[in-house]
């Protein structure tokens with residue numbers, strides 16, 4: 343396959359450059375894409391273009407803005423397979439996972455394109471006679487979007503679509519590792535007729551391009567998804583300049599398996615959430631908490647299921663798990679595995695040195711709740727199995743975390759499910775379903791150090807972040 347050279351997009355013009363090189367994680371000899379390692383002047387130019395384009399974009403009727411998103415969805419649908427294959431070559435996930443992610447981006451464009459017909463405010467009674475009060479949603483202006491490599495087409499879609507439909511213009515900084523996947527999305531929007539300057543894309547490092555975007559006072563809103571360390575810094579910086587900020591960050595999501603659970607089903611749920619997407623999902627089940635009666639049977643079933651997730655090239659038939667995304671990410675994951683070894687973990691599965699980026703699914707047992715593997719996000723195919731005496735102790739263990747993104751429960755007991763849903767301090771609860779996998783029409787976000795926990799992403803409420811509310815009193819007669 344030939345290397346794709348990806349330009350920046352600034353004020354409708356494509357600006358070529360290089361400096362960022364991305365190799366296929368399953369085939370280190372294949373240079374998949376080259377993108378510019380831009381400087382701060384490119385960010386300045388992109389923000390200027392976005393600010394200039396914003397009033398005319400906001401003045402378009404919302405259904406007309408929506409029509410462009412709907413057309414973009416159709417264009418991306420026509421390139422679904424190509425985009426999915428490029429996503430596999432660039433990020434490493436399996437082809438079915440990549441097809442699902444591209445499908446998600448298409449559906450997000452459709453969802454928010456249709457929202458153009460529904461965006462509205464409230465009509466309220468006034469205390470005054472002959473007076474009507476209504477609220478209007480106003481766009482914030484320029485939105486700066488910073489996205490990670492693990493969902494490089496879906497996450498930019500679920501930030502851009504609500505930003506654009508509500509009349510904002512956008513400067514997007516995609517992740518360094520995955521410029522090509524994001525390019526499929528932005529090209530679809532441009533080809534659908536988005537006016538020049540409404541969407542701008544600046545490639546580069548977080549330290550240069552990301553920082554410049556975050557610090558630019560003309561960027562009214564910053565929406566970030568990525569690591570907790572970076573997200574917390576961005577949140578502080580934008581708050582200091584009184585901008586609006588939304589950060590979606592890491593997780594240490596627990597799946598609780600109770601004695602009454604269907605053990606085989608629980609093991610399938612655990613591997614889907616723990617090893618699907620190579621464990622590189624913010625909602626990955628990286629710890630499983632078992633009650634004593636199910637622990638040994640569950641671990642045996644988990645080992646059997648994990649054996650199916652032998653890592654391989656995501657484009658090959660039957661691969662259930664792709665490689666780790668990069669050498670740097672592999673170093674982080676293997677350091678966490680070695681730390682667990684030094685803390686006395688038993689390796690129920692995995693533990694061998696990886697070949698290139700192909701890391702075998704790893705199941706750790708025998709660790710206590712204070713161990714690093716039980717507490718810290720690893721972001722790779724590593725599942726730590728812990729024990730709790732009963733449901734209440736399991737809930738306590740779920741909540742004993744700086745994070746609060748997702749939690750799952752395997753049980754046949756409805757009362758236990760309801761108690762769990764009420765008791766856990768997380769943004770998403772899944773009962774008898776993997777912690778990964780979200781519906782696009784449902785609000786998503788977490789608490790604690792997982793999320794700024796103010797505005798939610800996804801679903802119709804996502805436009806709240808990108809708008810402010812104005813109250814209009816309309817009187818007649820005297």
Ligand SMILES: NC(=O)c1ccc[n+]([C@@H]2O[C@H](COP(=O)([O-])OP(=O)(O)OC[C@H]3O[C@@H](n4cnc5c(N)ncnc54)[C@H](O)[C@@H]3O)[C@@H](O)[C@H]2O)c1
Pocket residue numbers: 488489490491492493515516517518546547548549551552553556567568569570572573576590591592593623624625719721747792
């Ligand atoms: N909560 C969610 O919705 C969600 C979804 C997916 C991934 N994640 C999290 O993302 C992380 C993995 O992604 P990653 O490794 O790409 O994260 P990362 O924080 O390293 O990078 C994310 C983005 O931020 C940029 N960036 C880095 N430093 C910056 C800075 N100083 N200023 C501005 N921007 C900067 C990067 O270039 C990239 O585009 C994991 O922690 C995962 O849990 C969270």
